[in-house]
Amino acid sequence: MKLQVAMDLLTIEDALTLAGQVAEYVDIIELGTPLIKAAGLAVVTAVKNAHPDKLVFADMKTMDAGELEADIAFKAGADLVSVLGTADDSTIAGAVKAAKAHNKGIVVDLIGVEDKVTRAKEARTLGAKFVEMHAGLDEQAKPGYDLTGLLRAGEEARVPFSVAGGVNLRTIEAVQRAGAEVAVVGGSIYSAADPAQAAKDLRDAIIGALELQRN
Template sequence: MQLQVAIDRVTVPEAIELIRRVGGNADIVEIGTSLIKEYGLADSVGKICREFPGQAFLADIKTCDEGAYEFQKTYEAGVEIATVMGFSSFSTVRACEQVAQSLGKPYLIDLLECDAARVKRLAAEFPQAIFGIHLPSDCEGEGLTELVEQMAGQLSDEAAAAPKIAAAGGVRLSAVPLLKQFGIEVSIVGGAITKAADVSAAARAFYEAVHM
Protein backbone atom coordinates (compact mmCIF):
# COMPACT_ATOMS: atom_id res chain seq x y z
CA MET A 1 0.00 0.00 0.00
CA GLN A 2 1.05 3.60 -0.64
CA LEU A 3 0.26 6.73 1.33
CA GLN A 4 -1.15 9.75 -0.51
CA VAL A 5 -1.30 12.93 1.58
CA ALA A 6 -3.93 15.40 0.41
CA ILE A 7 -3.18 19.10 0.79
CA ASP A 8 -6.14 21.42 0.26
CA ARG A 9 -7.96 24.58 1.39
CA VAL A 10 -4.75 26.37 2.34
CA THR A 11 -2.58 28.99 0.65
CA VAL A 12 0.29 27.92 -1.58
CA PRO A 13 2.93 28.92 1.02
CA GLU A 14 1.00 26.95 3.65
CA ALA A 15 0.85 23.97 1.31
CA ILE A 16 4.60 24.11 0.79
CA GLU A 17 5.19 24.24 4.55
CA LEU A 18 2.86 21.27 5.11
CA ILE A 19 4.72 19.24 2.49
CA ARG A 20 8.00 20.08 4.21
CA ARG A 21 6.56 18.82 7.51
CA VAL A 22 5.30 15.63 5.89
CA GLY A 23 8.84 15.16 4.63
CA GLY A 24 9.58 11.79 3.08
CA ASN A 25 6.52 10.19 4.64
CA ALA A 26 4.30 10.44 1.55
CA ASP A 27 4.55 8.25 -1.52
CA ILE A 28 2.29 10.74 -3.29
CA VAL A 29 1.27 14.28 -2.38
CA GLU A 30 -2.12 15.38 -3.63
CA ILE A 31 -2.63 19.01 -4.60
CA GLY A 32 -6.32 19.44 -3.85
CA THR A 33 -9.11 20.71 -6.03
CA SER A 34 -9.85 23.87 -4.05
CA LEU A 35 -6.17 24.83 -3.99
CA ILE A 36 -5.99 24.47 -7.77
CA LYS A 37 -9.24 26.38 -8.30
CA GLU A 38 -8.19 29.26 -6.09
CA TYR A 39 -4.67 29.75 -7.45
CA GLY A 40 -4.72 28.15 -10.90
CA LEU A 41 -2.47 25.41 -12.25
CA ALA A 42 0.62 27.57 -12.73
CA ASP A 43 0.56 29.19 -9.29
CA SER A 44 -0.41 26.06 -7.36
CA VAL A 45 0.63 22.86 -9.12
CA GLY A 46 3.48 24.39 -11.09
CA LYS A 47 4.98 26.25 -8.15
CA ILE A 48 4.67 23.32 -5.72
CA CYS A 49 6.11 20.78 -8.16
CA ARG A 50 9.14 23.00 -8.78
CA GLU A 51 9.67 23.34 -5.04
CA PHE A 52 9.85 19.55 -4.56
CA PRO A 53 11.31 18.05 -7.75
CA GLY A 54 11.81 14.58 -6.25
CA GLN A 55 8.25 14.16 -4.95
CA ALA A 56 5.46 12.39 -6.85
CA PHE A 57 2.39 14.64 -7.08
CA LEU A 58 -1.24 14.07 -7.99
CA ALA A 59 -3.33 17.03 -9.14
CA ASP A 60 -6.95 16.50 -8.14
CA ILE A 61 -8.19 18.47 -11.14
CA LYS A 62 -11.50 16.50 -11.23
CA THR A 63 -11.87 16.83 -14.98
CA CYS A 64 -15.44 16.28 -16.23
CA ASP A 65 -15.18 17.82 -19.71
CA GLU A 66 -12.46 19.07 -22.06
CA GLY A 67 -10.55 15.95 -21.09
CA ALA A 68 -7.60 16.10 -23.46
CA TYR A 69 -6.98 19.82 -22.91
CA GLU A 70 -7.21 19.70 -19.11
CA PHE A 71 -5.08 16.57 -18.77
CA GLN A 72 -2.40 17.90 -21.11
CA LYS A 73 -2.14 21.16 -19.17
CA THR A 74 -2.15 19.35 -15.83
CA TYR A 75 0.69 17.01 -16.74
CA GLU A 76 2.63 19.90 -18.26
CA ALA A 77 2.44 21.60 -14.85
CA GLY A 78 4.62 18.80 -13.47
CA VAL A 79 2.46 16.17 -11.81
CA GLU A 80 2.67 12.39 -12.11
CA ILE A 81 -1.09 11.73 -11.83
CA ALA A 82 -4.25 13.63 -12.86
CA THR A 83 -7.88 12.84 -12.04
CA VAL A 84 -11.07 12.54 -14.07
CA MET A 85 -14.56 12.10 -12.67
CA GLY A 86 -16.17 8.73 -13.31
CA PHE A 87 -19.55 10.33 -13.97
CA SER A 88 -18.10 12.15 -17.00
CA SER A 89 -18.95 11.02 -20.49
CA PHE A 90 -17.03 7.96 -21.60
CA SER A 91 -15.60 10.09 -24.42
CA THR A 92 -14.09 12.42 -21.81
CA VAL A 93 -12.61 9.58 -19.76
CA ARG A 94 -11.20 8.05 -22.94
CA ALA A 95 -9.64 11.37 -23.97
CA CYS A 96 -7.99 11.62 -20.54
CA GLU A 97 -6.71 8.06 -20.83
CA GLN A 98 -5.22 8.77 -24.24
CA VAL A 99 -3.29 11.79 -22.99
CA ALA A 100 -2.01 9.91 -19.94
CA GLN A 101 -0.91 6.95 -22.04
CA SER A 102 0.79 9.17 -24.62
CA LEU A 103 2.89 10.65 -21.82
CA GLY A 104 3.46 7.36 -20.02
CA LYS A 105 1.63 8.65 -16.94
CA PRO A 106 -0.91 7.05 -14.60
CA TYR A 107 -4.35 8.60 -14.12
CA LEU A 108 -7.13 8.21 -11.59
CA ILE A 109 -10.87 7.84 -12.19
CA ASP A 110 -12.77 9.30 -9.24
CA LEU A 111 -15.82 7.13 -8.51
CA LEU A 112 -17.66 9.75 -6.47
CA GLU A 113 -21.41 9.10 -6.77
CA CYS A 114 -20.97 6.39 -9.41
CA ASP A 115 -23.53 3.58 -9.16
CA ALA A 116 -22.74 -0.14 -9.52
CA ALA A 117 -23.45 -0.28 -13.25
CA ARG A 118 -21.19 2.69 -13.89
CA VAL A 119 -18.38 1.28 -11.75
CA LYS A 120 -18.50 -2.06 -13.56
CA ARG A 121 -18.43 -0.46 -16.99
CA LEU A 122 -15.53 1.81 -16.06
CA ALA A 123 -13.57 -1.16 -14.69
CA ALA A 124 -14.18 -3.09 -17.89
CA GLU A 125 -13.31 -0.27 -20.30
CA PHE A 126 -10.38 1.36 -18.46
CA PRO A 127 -8.41 -1.47 -16.82
CA GLN A 128 -5.18 0.56 -16.63
CA ALA A 129 -6.71 3.33 -14.50
CA ILE A 130 -6.34 3.86 -10.79
CA PHE A 131 -9.88 3.75 -9.39
CA GLY A 132 -10.58 6.19 -6.58
CA ILE A 133 -13.27 5.12 -4.12
CA HIS A 134 -14.36 8.46 -2.73
CA LEU A 135 -16.60 9.11 0.24
CA PRO A 136 -17.76 12.76 0.02
CA SER A 137 -15.96 14.95 2.55
CA ASP A 138 -19.32 16.23 3.76
CA CYS A 139 -19.99 12.71 5.13
CA GLU A 140 -17.14 13.29 7.62
CA GLY A 141 -15.90 9.72 7.31
CA GLU A 142 -19.22 8.05 8.09
CA GLY A 143 -19.77 4.97 5.91
CA LEU A 144 -16.27 4.71 4.43
CA THR A 145 -15.80 1.03 5.32
CA GLU A 146 -19.13 0.03 3.79
CA LEU A 147 -18.47 2.02 0.63
CA VAL A 148 -14.99 0.53 0.19
CA GLU A 149 -16.25 -3.02 0.70
CA GLN A 150 -19.06 -2.53 -1.82
CA MET A 151 -17.07 -0.78 -4.54
CA ALA A 152 -13.90 -2.87 -4.20
CA GLY A 153 -16.06 -5.93 -4.82
CA GLN A 154 -17.69 -4.38 -7.87
CA LEU A 155 -14.33 -3.42 -9.35
CA SER A 156 -12.74 -6.81 -8.74
CA ASP A 157 -15.75 -8.68 -10.16
CA GLU A 158 -15.60 -6.83 -13.47
CA ALA A 159 -11.91 -6.15 -14.09
CA ALA A 160 -9.97 -8.72 -16.09
CA ALA A 161 -6.98 -8.21 -13.78
CA ALA A 162 -6.79 -6.96 -10.23
CA PRO A 163 -7.55 -3.22 -10.43
CA LYS A 164 -5.45 -0.60 -8.65
CA ILE A 165 -7.74 1.03 -6.11
CA ALA A 166 -7.33 4.13 -3.95
CA ALA A 167 -9.64 5.15 -1.11
CA ALA A 168 -10.39 8.61 0.27
CA GLY A 169 -12.87 10.24 2.60
CA GLY A 170 -12.08 10.62 6.28
CA VAL A 171 -9.44 7.88 6.40
CA ARG A 172 -8.14 7.47 9.94
CA LEU A 173 -5.20 5.45 11.19
CA SER A 174 -7.51 2.78 12.58
CA ALA A 175 -9.00 2.21 9.10
CA VAL A 176 -5.72 1.28 7.41
CA PRO A 177 -5.82 -2.47 8.27
CA LEU A 178 -9.37 -2.72 6.91
CA LEU A 179 -8.41 -0.94 3.70
CA LYS A 180 -5.62 -3.46 3.23
CA GLN A 181 -8.08 -6.33 3.67
CA PHE A 182 -10.19 -4.95 0.82
CA GLY A 183 -7.19 -4.74 -1.51
CA ILE A 184 -6.78 -0.97 -1.45
CA GLU A 185 -3.37 0.02 -2.81
CA VAL A 186 -3.41 3.76 -2.08
CA SER A 187 -4.67 5.21 1.18
CA ILE A 188 -5.54 8.90 0.70
CA VAL A 189 -5.33 10.89 3.92
CA GLY A 190 -6.08 14.57 4.38
CA GLY A 191 -7.06 16.20 7.65
CA ALA A 192 -5.89 13.33 9.86
CA ILE A 193 -2.38 14.41 8.86
CA THR A 194 -2.58 18.03 7.75
CA LYS A 195 -4.70 19.15 10.72
CA ALA A 196 -2.82 17.13 13.32
CA ALA A 197 -1.07 18.93 16.17
CA ASP A 198 2.17 17.35 14.96
CA VAL A 199 1.98 16.94 11.18
CA SER A 200 5.34 15.19 10.92
CA ALA A 201 4.47 12.62 13.57
CA ALA A 202 1.04 11.94 12.05
CA ALA A 203 2.49 11.48 8.58
CA ARG A 204 5.14 9.13 9.92
CA ALA A 205 2.53 7.05 11.79
CA PHE A 206 0.39 6.67 8.66
CA TYR A 207 3.40 5.90 6.47
CA GLU A 208 4.55 3.18 8.82
CA ALA A 209 1.04 1.72 9.04
CA VAL A 210 0.49 1.53 5.26
CA HIS A 211 3.94 0.05 4.64
CA MET A 212 3.78 -2.62 7.34
Protein backbone atom coordinates in the same frame (compact mmCIF):
# COMPACT_ATOMS: atom_id res chain seq x y z
CA MET B 1 0.18 0.22 -0.20
CA LYS B 2 1.12 3.79 -1.03
CA LEU B 3 0.23 6.71 1.24
CA GLN B 4 -1.26 9.79 -0.40
CA VAL B 5 -1.70 13.09 1.42
CA ALA B 6 -4.65 15.15 0.17
CA MET B 7 -3.95 18.82 0.74
CA ASP B 8 -7.17 20.82 0.90
CA LEU B 9 -5.39 24.10 1.59
CA LEU B 10 -5.77 27.36 -0.29
CA THR B 11 -2.33 28.88 -0.94
CA ILE B 12 0.89 27.80 -2.60
CA GLU B 13 2.80 28.79 0.52
CA ASP B 14 0.71 26.57 2.79
CA ALA B 15 0.94 23.70 0.30
CA LEU B 16 4.73 23.93 0.16
CA THR B 17 4.96 24.09 3.94
CA LEU B 18 2.82 21.00 4.45
CA ALA B 19 4.51 19.10 1.63
CA GLY B 20 7.87 19.84 3.21
CA GLN B 21 6.66 18.49 6.55
CA VAL B 22 5.25 15.20 5.28
CA ALA B 23 7.10 14.35 2.06
CA GLU B 24 9.46 11.96 3.87
CA TYR B 25 6.52 9.72 4.81
CA VAL B 26 4.19 9.87 1.80
CA ASP B 27 4.38 8.54 -1.74
CA ILE B 28 1.85 10.81 -3.45
CA ILE B 29 1.18 14.50 -2.83
CA GLU B 30 -2.35 15.42 -3.86
CA LEU B 31 -3.20 19.04 -4.55
CA GLY B 32 -6.90 19.24 -3.74
CA THR B 33 -9.52 20.77 -5.98
CA PRO B 34 -10.08 23.85 -3.74
CA LEU B 35 -6.31 24.46 -3.72
CA ILE B 36 -6.04 24.28 -7.51
CA LYS B 37 -9.07 26.55 -7.91
CA ALA B 38 -7.66 29.07 -5.45
CA ALA B 39 -4.01 29.03 -6.46
CA GLY B 40 -4.10 27.78 -10.04
CA LEU B 41 -1.90 25.14 -11.62
CA ALA B 42 1.15 27.09 -10.49
CA VAL B 43 0.83 25.14 -7.25
CA VAL B 44 1.35 21.89 -9.18
CA THR B 45 4.57 23.25 -10.68
CA ALA B 46 5.79 24.59 -7.34
CA VAL B 47 5.21 21.34 -5.45
CA LYS B 48 6.69 19.18 -8.22
CA ASN B 49 9.79 21.38 -8.37
CA ALA B 50 10.16 21.16 -4.60
CA HIS B 51 9.61 17.38 -4.49
CA PRO B 52 10.61 15.90 -7.86
CA ASP B 53 10.90 12.41 -6.35
CA LYS B 54 7.23 12.32 -5.34
CA LEU B 55 4.17 11.64 -7.46
CA VAL B 56 2.13 14.84 -7.69
CA PHE B 57 -1.61 14.37 -8.10
CA ALA B 58 -3.63 17.25 -9.56
CA ASP B 59 -7.17 16.65 -8.32
CA MET B 60 -8.85 18.38 -11.25
CA LYS B 61 -12.11 16.40 -11.00
CA THR B 62 -12.53 16.98 -14.72
CA MET B 63 -16.07 16.58 -16.04
CA ASP B 64 -15.59 17.72 -19.66
CA ALA B 65 -12.77 18.49 -22.11
CA GLY B 66 -10.79 15.59 -20.68
CA GLU B 67 -7.86 15.64 -23.06
CA LEU B 68 -7.41 19.41 -22.85
CA GLU B 69 -7.62 19.68 -19.06
CA ALA B 70 -5.37 16.69 -18.46
CA ASP B 71 -2.81 18.00 -20.93
CA ILE B 72 -2.69 21.35 -19.14
CA ALA B 73 -2.17 19.68 -15.76
CA PHE B 74 0.51 17.31 -17.05
CA LYS B 75 2.38 20.20 -18.64
CA ALA B 76 2.29 21.94 -15.25
CA GLY B 77 4.09 18.97 -13.70
CA ALA B 78 1.36 16.60 -12.54
CA ASP B 79 2.03 12.87 -12.58
CA LEU B 80 -1.60 11.94 -11.94
CA VAL B 81 -4.82 13.78 -12.84
CA SER B 82 -8.36 12.98 -11.74
CA VAL B 83 -11.43 12.73 -13.96
CA LEU B 84 -14.89 12.19 -12.52
CA GLY B 85 -16.45 8.79 -13.00
CA THR B 86 -19.74 10.51 -13.80
CA ALA B 87 -18.16 12.06 -16.89
CA ASP B 88 -18.87 10.68 -20.33
CA ASP B 89 -16.68 7.80 -21.50
CA SER B 90 -15.26 10.07 -24.18
CA THR B 91 -14.05 12.51 -21.53
CA ILE B 92 -12.20 9.76 -19.68
CA ALA B 93 -10.79 8.40 -22.93
CA GLY B 94 -9.58 11.87 -23.91
CA ALA B 95 -7.81 12.33 -20.59
CA VAL B 96 -6.20 8.90 -20.96
CA LYS B 97 -4.97 9.94 -24.42
CA ALA B 98 -3.24 12.96 -22.88
CA ALA B 99 -1.78 10.78 -20.13
CA LYS B 100 -0.28 8.39 -22.65
CA ALA B 101 1.26 11.29 -24.55
CA HIS B 102 3.00 12.44 -21.36
CA ASN B 103 3.64 8.94 -19.98
CA LYS B 104 1.53 9.83 -16.92
CA GLY B 105 -1.68 8.49 -15.37
CA ILE B 106 -5.40 9.18 -15.02
CA VAL B 107 -7.31 8.42 -11.85
CA VAL B 108 -11.09 8.10 -12.20
CA ASP B 109 -12.77 9.49 -9.09
CA LEU B 110 -16.00 7.65 -8.26
CA ILE B 111 -17.42 10.30 -5.93
CA GLY B 112 -21.18 10.48 -6.49
CA VAL B 113 -21.27 7.27 -8.55
CA GLU B 114 -23.99 4.93 -7.29
CA ASP B 115 -22.70 1.69 -8.82
CA LYS B 116 -19.01 2.06 -8.08
CA VAL B 117 -18.16 -1.54 -8.93
CA THR B 118 -19.47 -1.39 -12.49
CA ARG B 119 -18.04 2.06 -13.18
CA ALA B 120 -14.68 1.05 -11.75
CA LYS B 121 -14.43 -1.81 -14.23
CA GLU B 122 -15.48 0.48 -17.09
CA ALA B 123 -12.95 3.12 -16.10
CA ARG B 124 -10.17 0.57 -16.02
CA THR B 125 -11.17 -0.65 -19.49
CA LEU B 126 -11.00 2.97 -20.69
CA GLY B 127 -7.39 3.16 -19.50
CA ALA B 128 -7.49 4.57 -15.98
CA LYS B 129 -4.34 3.84 -13.97
CA PHE B 130 -6.58 3.25 -10.97
CA VAL B 131 -9.95 4.33 -9.63
CA GLU B 132 -10.66 6.19 -6.43
CA MET B 133 -13.35 4.87 -4.12
CA HIS B 134 -14.25 8.27 -2.73
CA ALA B 135 -16.75 9.74 -0.31
CA GLY B 136 -16.53 13.52 -0.23
CA LEU B 137 -16.47 15.76 2.83
CA ASP B 138 -20.21 16.45 2.60
CA GLU B 139 -21.05 12.75 2.48
CA GLN B 140 -18.69 12.01 5.36
CA ALA B 141 -20.49 14.63 7.47
CA LYS B 142 -23.78 12.72 7.27
CA PRO B 143 -24.82 10.80 10.40
CA GLY B 144 -23.73 7.18 10.44
CA TYR B 145 -21.16 7.42 7.64
CA ASP B 146 -18.30 4.93 7.57
CA LEU B 147 -16.04 3.74 4.79
CA THR B 148 -17.12 0.10 4.82
CA GLY B 149 -19.06 0.56 1.59
CA LEU B 150 -16.01 1.96 -0.18
CA LEU B 151 -13.85 -0.94 0.94
CA ARG B 152 -16.46 -3.47 -0.11
CA ALA B 153 -16.74 -1.87 -3.56
CA GLY B 154 -12.98 -1.92 -3.97
CA GLU B 155 -12.75 -5.58 -3.07
CA GLU B 156 -15.60 -6.48 -5.41
CA ALA B 157 -14.41 -4.46 -8.41
CA ARG B 158 -11.07 -6.27 -8.57
CA VAL B 159 -9.29 -3.39 -10.26
CA PRO B 160 -6.48 -1.19 -8.87
CA PHE B 161 -8.08 1.31 -6.49
CA SER B 162 -7.45 3.96 -3.87
CA VAL B 163 -9.69 4.85 -0.93
CA ALA B 164 -10.53 8.40 0.16
CA GLY B 165 -13.10 9.34 2.75
CA GLY B 166 -12.38 8.86 6.43
CA VAL B 167 -9.02 7.14 6.18
CA ASN B 168 -7.10 7.65 9.42
CA LEU B 169 -4.93 5.78 11.89
CA ARG B 170 -7.94 3.83 13.14
CA THR B 171 -9.08 2.69 9.67
CA ILE B 172 -5.80 2.39 7.77
CA GLU B 173 -5.41 -1.34 8.48
CA ALA B 174 -8.88 -2.10 7.08
CA VAL B 175 -8.02 -0.15 3.94
CA GLN B 176 -4.89 -2.22 3.49
CA ARG B 177 -6.74 -5.48 4.13
CA ALA B 178 -9.25 -4.56 1.43
CA GLY B 179 -6.42 -4.54 -1.11
CA ALA B 180 -6.22 -0.83 -1.84
CA GLU B 181 -3.14 0.28 -3.73
CA VAL B 182 -3.33 3.77 -2.25
CA ALA B 183 -4.66 5.13 1.04
CA VAL B 184 -5.69 8.79 0.70
CA VAL B 185 -5.49 10.79 3.93
CA GLY B 186 -6.52 14.42 4.22
CA GLY B 187 -7.64 16.03 7.45
CA SER B 188 -5.97 13.45 9.68
CA ILE B 189 -2.66 14.81 8.40
CA TYR B 190 -3.18 18.46 7.49
CA SER B 191 -5.35 19.24 10.51
CA ALA B 192 -3.06 17.46 12.97
CA ALA B 193 -1.08 19.45 15.52
CA ASP B 194 2.05 17.79 14.09
CA PRO B 195 1.41 16.80 10.45
CA ALA B 196 4.81 15.16 10.11
CA GLN B 197 4.19 12.90 13.09
CA ALA B 198 0.69 12.08 11.85
CA ALA B 199 2.08 11.06 8.45
CA LYS B 200 4.85 9.03 10.10
CA ASP B 201 2.33 7.21 12.31
CA LEU B 202 0.27 6.28 9.24
CA ARG B 203 3.36 5.09 7.37
CA ASP B 204 4.42 3.01 10.37
CA ALA B 205 0.93 1.49 10.57
CA ILE B 206 1.08 0.48 6.91
CA ILE B 207 4.50 -1.11 7.34
CA GLY B 208 3.42 -2.85 10.55
CA ALA B 209 0.32 -4.32 8.94
CA LEU B 210 2.37 -5.54 5.98
CA GLU B 211 4.83 -7.29 8.27
CA LEU B 212 1.95 -9.01 10.08
CA GLN B 213 0.54 -10.23 6.75
CA ARG B 214 3.93 -11.66 5.79
CA ASN B 215 4.22 -13.51 9.08
